[in-house]
Amino acid sequence: MKINIRAYHYRIVIILLLVAMPPFLVASVYSMNVFLKQTIDLVNSKNENELVRTGNFMEQTFEQIVDGVLAGMTNEPFTKMQFIVEKLQIIKSLNRAVNDNKYLDQVMLYNEDEDYLLVSNYGIISDPQNSPYNWIKSELKGMDNYQIKVTETRSLNVQGHNKYVISLLAKLPLRGQQSYLNYTVDLEKLYNDFLLRLNVDNGIYNYYLTDAAGRVVFHKDRELLGTYLPQSPTALKLKDQPVISSYPLKTMGWNLVSEVNIHRLSSDVYKARNQMIMFLTLITLVIVVMTILGARQLYKPVRHLRLRLHDSEQLLKRTLVYNLIKERFTESADIERYLDDYHRDLVVVILTIHSQTDMTTKDSSLTNEIEKSLGVKFEIDLFVESDKQYVLLLKLDHDDMNRFITDMLASFNDQILQNLTLSIGGIYPLKKINNSYIEALYAFNVGRIYSTDTNIYCYSKLPVDYQQKQMKDPTIDELELAIRQHNEKAYTDLINTMLSENRSVMEYNYNLYMNISLLIKLYDQESVKFLSEINELITDKGIMNAAAVKHFFISKFNNFNADYQQDFNKYVQKVEQYIAECYPNNFSMDDVAEHVGLTRQYISQLFKKHYNTTLIDYLSQYRIEQAKLLLADTKMKINDVGSKVGFNSKSYFTKVFKLHTGITPTEYRELAWNRNKEAESESLIPLNGDG
Structure with missing residues (x-):
């Protein structure tokens, strides 16, 4: 592969320049983010200071109100009301309490025993249950002496205008009759004096009061009174979650809460930053596309090398596997290095195309069809032995021969099976795969002797004893006896008789098969070597060459004890x-x-x-x-x-x-x-x- 070195270097320089651009853009965005963070920190600090300052002022105001309540609780005339004159004096005292604190709307004294109210700036209410103060009795239940109770926010309709207040209830010590003080605080005035000026922008700032449980005590949006935080509807209405801070108002058991929408507050900076990010994204996409296009050009030599290495590795693997199947060698470092995925159950199948099948134009298509059919259930390696014969190596995830045969036959359709003969060896590991090949070749060569009604031969399914009526004497038992007694003359006479040229083809095949089966059984552990010699004999001389076959069997008898045991x-x-x-x-x-x-x-x-x-x-x-x-x-x-x-x-x-x-x-x-x-x-x- 020829490469223009100068053009190749130019491409590298261009790609390096393109790659160098994003850091500058990223640095710009980073600087803007730092500025934005510093701005946000400054705003947060300002808001925090404002929250603390306002909270301190409100806390002082509430302390003054509570001090007034405590003073009233120790006011002895409030606990002794027997005559009307005393009651009028108490009303005057209540009026002074209201005038002393601008945030008090009303102060009243409730006599529980006689069920009447003394109300500042109003007078005596003898029937509280039929007045706007009918709630008071239920609020007083369960209170202790000197206890101060803060009620929930209530709405009062005063001359067509709703006024929002809370009450501080105090239980006075019992001195003849049980009495209670009620200091009503005007939340509207508190809001206007402390919070209204802070809520200058409805989209940015939002200050309000909540109780200890997070329920809203007072809010600029009156619909939110009584709702709970942190699931504040205000926060949910905003597109961007605000920054929420709080300051404890310990005197009332409340919290002053601030919500600041930093995103809106810094909207211009965010907008500029987002534009920069969009620009960076666009430039990055352009650079990525150009880099990919350039990299593909640069990668061509590497890709070519990778493809060549892959092809070389696959060819090396196939060569190693094929040499192992043919047992050309068994020891090589490459086996461990490149064939590590073959260390499991393997089986060799010799696939033979029937000679009558016209393969002049369909050879490749049938091969592809075979690989496609088997590839659904198996990993296979296919090796071409000749135009009519292939050797298949199949990887299995089990060692069940019956299951394998069933799966293999299910992979082919009937039309393909009619044109093929399948010869199957045993299941072995990689280093013994030659045994499977020898057995498959033997199944192909000899399997047709005992069965002519099938085109599937499996070595492990070939019968050791041919289940067919004995044609003629001598029997196979006599042959085995002659071998075990080392009676060469008897063995030679039996072989000449069993494989005589006067025998019919059926008798000849039967006797040949039984001789081979007998010797396989006698050779035991050396049977693979014997099978290899049988395959070589059949390939070189032909199965019907009686003279060569008889000579082979007699020579096996002469060196039976030494041939494979020396x-x-x-x-x-x-x-x-x-x-x-x-x-x-x-x-x-x-x-x-x-x-x-x-x-x-x-x-x-x-x-x-x-x-x-x-x-x-x-x-x-x-x-x-x-x-x-x-x-x-x-x-x-x-x-x-x-x-x-x-x-x-x-x-x-x-x-x-x-x-x-x-x-x-x-x-x-x-x-x-x-x-x-x-x-x-x-x-x-x-x-x-x-x-």
Whole structure:
């Protein structure tokens, strides 16, 4: 991918300039917010001072009123009212009390025993129940001597005008007759003198009185009298919640409350700030769009590299999995590094397209349909063996074969199933997945012998004993007896008879299948190796090649006790040690044979049986594994890496490396280094959440 370096640098400079602009705008908004905060703090301080000053004046006024009430409570004539002259004198005293305090509307004395009122500036009311003061008796219930009680706000209609007052009730000590004093305070006058001048702007300031429970005692909006705070209707009517402060008026048990709408008070500053924020938002959006467009251009090389790394990793994964399925190797650091999501139950299915199916134009569409159908319930890897055969690796979340078969068949429609043969191996972990492949291949090769009415063969479902009437003598029991007694002549005669060319196809298939089933049972733990040899025989010679099949069975009899039970560890360790020491150098199989003390033919057989590969392939794989370590952990040149692990030329090293991994050495290094960086980044993240 060619990149214009100069244009690339210009784009970086432009993006950096764009990115540098928002901090200046943010700084401007921050400065305005600081100014706004300082303004609000100044206003709050002023309002707080005003609240305290007004509260002090009101508290002094209430103290004067209460002092008057206390003086009346100790006035002895108020407790002795026997003659009319005394009552008139008391009325005069009440009038003086009203005249002494401008906020007192009336002062009255109530005689509970004789049920009459002495009212200042009025006279005697002999029947309070039929007067505007009929409430007084209910308010006096339960009061103690010298107790002062503050009543709720009441409305008095005076000459068509509602006047709002509260009363301070005092119970006098009993001296012949029970009496009470009632000092009526004019709230309108209090409001006009103390609060009216503060409520200069209905939208900004609001001062009012509440009792200890938060109920409104007096408010400029008379409809709010008796309502409770903090759910003040005034606050709810405002678009912006006001700042609420209060000052305690201890004498009355009230609070002087102030509500200040800071938002309206600083509306011009808020407006300018909001305009700045809108402008900043607009500029930021423009910058973000331009940055995204520019970043996409800048990110192209990175994105290209990421895509290449992803493709390389996927190709490497597929190559590793395919090599494990075919058991080309079992030990590699890449298995742990790249195939960690495969460590669970896996199964191999060999999918064969019927030869009569016309696949000239529909090959890719049928493959896509198969992947789409299975992809609903399974994670799959599909490998193409030929135009007519695919190997599928399916990840399962369970080890129930019956459930798997049911789910797999349910994934296909009838039309697809008619064109396919499904051969299913066992369920294994990743490192033993070759066993599943061998079993699936055996199911494909041999399953049709005993059942011709189905196109689904599962290794675990193949019967060990063929449930069909014995065709002709000899029986399979005789064959097993000959093997266990090591009677070679009897075994050879039985094999020649059972697989005679004179047998019908049905008899031949039956006897062949029963021979294979018997040997699988006898080989026990080595059955996978035996199955692999059976598959190789059928692939190379054909199942109906009676001479080759008989020769195979007789050779199995001759070395049955030694074939899979001989201990090759001594020789294997010597060969492995020699390769580990000499792999950087050139050497031949004759050199290995001389070092180990065996013939080269025997070493070839040893590797074929022990590793299921040739010595050359084993050496190449070992060199590739060493090269992987150097590519991932060093900065050594590719050519030097190839030379260090024993390859004479870079081109040959690249060819062999790609053959074994699916990707080139350069792609592998990029992939490994990227993985190392990700691992280092994850290791730097604190586990306890601390910074």
